[in-house]
Amino acid sequence: MEFTTAEPFLHKGLLQSFELTKYILKTNVYPREPSPLKELREVTAKHPGNFMSTTPDSGQLMGMLLKLINAKKTIEIGVYTGYSLLLTALSIPHDAMIIAIDPNKETYEIGLPIIQKAGVEHKINFIESQALPVLDKLLQNKDNEGSFDFAFVDADKENYLNYHERLLKLVKVGGLIVFDNTLWGGTVAQPEEAVSEDRKESRRSIIEFNNSVSIDQRIEIALTPSGDGLTICRRIR
Numbered sequence: 679m680e681f682t683t684a685e686p687f688l689h690k691g692l693l694q695s696f697e698l699t700k701y702i703l704k705t706n707v708y709p710r711e712p713s714p715l716k717e718l719r720e721v722t723a724k725h726p727g728n729f730m731s732t733t734p735d736s737g738q739l740m741g742m743l744l745k746l747i748n749a750k751k752t753i754e755i756g757v758y759t760g761y762s763l764l765l766t767a768l769s770i771p772h773d774a775m776i777i778a779i780d781p782n783k784e785t786y787e788i789g790l791p792i793i794q795k796a797g798v799e800h801k802i803n804f805i806e807s808q809a810l811p812v813l814d815k816l817l818q819n820k821d822n823e824g825s826f827d828f829a830f831v832d833a834d835k836e837n838y839l840n841y842h843e844r845l846l847k848l849v850k851v852g853g854l855i856v857f858d859n860t861l862w863g864g865t866v867a868q869p870e871e872a873v874s875e876d877r878k879e880s881r882r883s884i885i886e887f888n889n890s891v892s893i894d895q896r897i898e899i900a901l902t903p904s905g906d907g908l909t910i911c912r913r914i915r
């Protein structure tokens with residue numbers, strides 16, 4: 679199987695077939711990928727952390743969700759070079775906004791010129807910080823409760839349940855919270871001893887998260903095998 683430099687995320691494909699993952703990307707995803715996103719993907723591919731980027735097929739699904747719910751006020755936790763951030767900015771209206779949180783501004787700045795060129799920077803409020811204190815600060819203002827339409831979480835897996843609790847207060851009933859990497863390279867279905875040491879801790883957190891949301895009566899869920907696993911939670915109460 680041939681890799682191209684712009685596809686370092688292919689190994690994440692849970693379809694266990696690079697050919698099938700490529701087929702989906704080639705036939706349905708790349709032909710419709712907006713050119714700024716393609717440019718950002720190609721720039722990101724040169725960065726050593728490129729495997730962290732949200733996959734284009736998951737991006738396409740998120741773009742659809744954002745438009746379906748007409749999202750205007752959104753939060754993103756875990757920006758990296760900004761693939762999912764730019765995708766969100768391109769999918770929401772001109773007067774909509776994103777609070778984007780990441781303690782690493784350097785990687786955000788890799789994608790920033792492309793975001794600026796795409797004319798969507800005005801929608802983004804980038805906060806250089808760990809996410810939990812920012813969410814807690816937002817929750818100190820009662821006006822923020824139930825005011826967000828959409829949240830995307832793609833950062834430290836150990837805090838997924840902490841993010842979930844806070845975002846459930848910030849996102850309105852009918853709004854969506856989307857979590858990336860919820861199949862953790864397929865390791866959630868493997869015995870722990872078969873998993874490499876560096877993946878064990880996050881795997882445990884993801885399994886705990888998956889078990890918890892599966893019985894959470896405040897949300898409806900769909901865990902899709904897109905990219906590295908995308909769990910879509912819809913707040914219902």
Ligand SMILES: C[S@@+](CC[C@H](N)C(=O)[O-])C[C@H]1O[C@@H](n2cnc3c(N)ncnc32)[C@H](O)[C@@H]1O
Pocket residue numbers: 730731732755756757758759760761762763779780781782785807808809810832833834
């Ligand atoms: C998987 S990457 C995000 C990828 C991004 N969604 C994209 O499409 O390129 C994870 C990011 O989470 C950030 N991060 C790590 N710990 C964090 C925390 N406690 N709060 C917010 N972001 C965090 C990292 O700096 C990194 O940029």
